[in-house]
Amino acid sequence: MLDLQGYEASILKGAVLTIEVAILSLILAMVLGMLGALAKLAPYKWARAIATLYTTIIRGIPDLVLMMLIFFGGQILLNNSLYAVNEWLNNWFASSDPNHEWTSYLPDYIDVSPFIAGILTIGFIFGAYMAETFRGAIMAVDKGEMEAAKAYGMSSALAFRRILLPQMIRHALPGFGNNWLVLLKTTALVSIIGLEDMVRVSSLAAGSTKMPFTFYMAVSIIFLLFTSVSTGFLKLVERKFSIHVR
Secondary structure, eight states: OOOOTTOHHHHHHHHHHHHHHHHHHHHHHHHHHHHHHHHHHSSOHHHHHHHHHHHHHHHHSOHHHHHHIIIIIHHHHHHHHHHHHHHHHHHHHHHHOTTSOOOOOSOSOOOOOHHHHHHHHHHHHHHHHHHHHHHHHHHHSOHHHHHHHHHTTOOHHHHIIIIIHHHHHHHHHHHHHHHHHHHHHHGGGGGGGTOOOHHHHHHHHHHHHTOHHHHHHHHHHHHHHHHHHHHHHHHHHHHHHTTTTO
C-alpha cells in the first residue's frame, strides 16, 4: 500500500483533469483527422498539399517541442496580433474623427490557459496521426460498394453514413485505439506548461516529501488503469463492428 502523505485527493483531482484533457483532445484530433483524411483523398492538389504538409510537420517534430512552440509561440503570436489590431483601430478612428476619443474594447493582453493550450496542442498533434489512420480506413473500403450505393439512388451523405462509415470504423479501430493510448500517455506533457494534472501534482508532492518513487509509482498505476480500461472497451467495440465479418 502506497503512503501518499495526504496527497490522495490532489492526485485524484489531477487524474480527472488528465482524463478531461485526453477526451477533449481526442475529439479535436478526430475532427482534424477526418478533415485531413478527406483532404488527402480529395481531387484538389491544394487540399492534398496542405494535408501532406500538416502531417509531415507534425510527425517530424517531437511532441514536447511542439507543446512548447504552440503554447509559448501561439501566445506571442496571439498577443502581437491583438496589439496590431488595436493599433489599426486606434489609427483608423483617429483619422476618421480626430475630435472623438476612441476607447478599445479589446484586451491588451491574453493569457492563454494551460488547459486550453494543452487540449489544442495534443489535439493538433494527434490530428495528423488520425488523418493517416482514417485515410487508410477509407481506402480499405471497396469502391464498388460506394458505386453500387450511388446506382441505387443514394445521396453522397446517405452512402457515407450507411456504407462507408461503418466499414471505415471497423478498419480504423486498431489504429484509432493505438492513437488513443499514446494520446492518453502524452497528456503527461501538459505538466510542462503548468497544468495541475496528476503528473505535476505528483512531481510537486515528490519534491516536498522527498518520496519520488512513491508518487511516480502512483501515477504509473493510474495510467495503467486508464489504459487497461481503454483497451477492454476498444476490444468490445471492435467485436461489435466485426460481427458481420465473422
